[in-house]
Amino acid sequence: MGGNAKSQIDIDATVKSVRSGDRVALARAITLVESQRPDDHHRAQGLLDRLLPDTGKAIRVGISGVPGAGKSTLIDQLGLNLVAQGHKVAVLAVDPTSSRSGGSILGDKTRMGRLAMEANAFIRPSPAGDSLGGVTKTTRETIALVEAAGYDVVLVETVGVGQSETAVSNMVDVFVVVGLPGAGDELQGIKRGLLELADVIAVNKAEGDNVDRANRAAMEYRTALHILAAGQQNWSPVVLTVSARDNLGLDELWTKVLERHESLRESGALLKRRSAQAVAWMREIFEQRLLASFKGSRQAAKQWTQLEDNVRAGDMTPAAAALELSRLVGVKDSE
Ligand code: GDP
Secondary structure, three states: OOHHHHHOOOHHHHHHHHHOOOHHHHHHHHHHHHOOOHHHHHHHHHHHHHHHHHOOOOEEEEEEEOOOOOHHHHHHHHHHHHHHOOOOEEEEEEOOOHHHHOOOOOOOHHHHHHHHOOOOEEEOOOOOOOOHHHHHHHHHHHHHHHHHOOOOEEEEEEEOOOOHHHHHHOOOOEEEEEEOOOOHHHHHHOOHHHHHHOOEEEEOOOOHHHHHHHHHHHHHHHHHHHHHHOOOOOOOOEEEEOEOOOOEOHHHHHHHHHHHHHHHHHHOHHHHHHHHHHHHHHHHHHHHHHHHHHHHOHHHHHHHHHHHHHHHOOOOOHHHHHHHHHHHOOOOOOO
């Protein structure tokens, strides 16, 4: 869609259509919040402000795991199960690498082909973006939009190989890691950092000949988590085995997600988590705006490049160059 068409969106009409669950309006609203055009930012903000009272009602679940673990198969099947139970399911993705590798993890909707056909499911590919910050900002805003459109389950998929899983854990209520059957070596493939974010670990592909290996992997996860959780109160992730392909264990997985959500809500931790996320969100937006405005100035951009060259050549220390940059925006040396 061209920039002009986007900027012609009538905000009042869009607010009404999004609230009524109109998918076309929702898709357009998301395109507006993803837009990089400065004049769209203002309109996007206006839209989000208007829809804010309608947000916050969904269960927000992050789903991560190494490529090939079965995330999209699992989301496809879990999503179908939830739709069959009367839920409205939105699936979003955070994949900061997609713009470079040329293919978004969800760019091909056939990966969730059956869910994509459902009237009560909404699948949105990862936004293009060259920074994780940019991608996560629009994903947070997209969560708000799909909630305003009445989706009561939001699944946010991310590949567990970078920084994106931390970013996603900062925008969801419950975090699920999809693991693979297989012994020790496989476990090494999942980084400790990813495990530490998990509320639920689902060892996938636990069917047929794989069942034994999946059970062994589940045991190993439990052991690893036991060690990781030592000394940490309030953190005891659940490990279970599932088969996304054969739709085994997915009801139990969802029950665990709901239990976790409920216990967070009851203890007040959910509210705390969401308020902390809102503050982190504000900080991110502010930092991005500050940096964008700084880099937007021709003079500053020139200096920036020059200083980077100096640091690269070893003529200047990173600290000295950063100090110089700070002076450019009026930060006093003592600050
Ligand atoms: P993703 O990269 O994590 O999204 O993984 P995919 O969902 O694309 O799955 C990777 C491969 O594993 C595909 O060939 C799937 O068909 C297969 N797969 C996914 N779930 C299962 C499962 O429960 N059992 C088996 N046997 N294969 C599965």
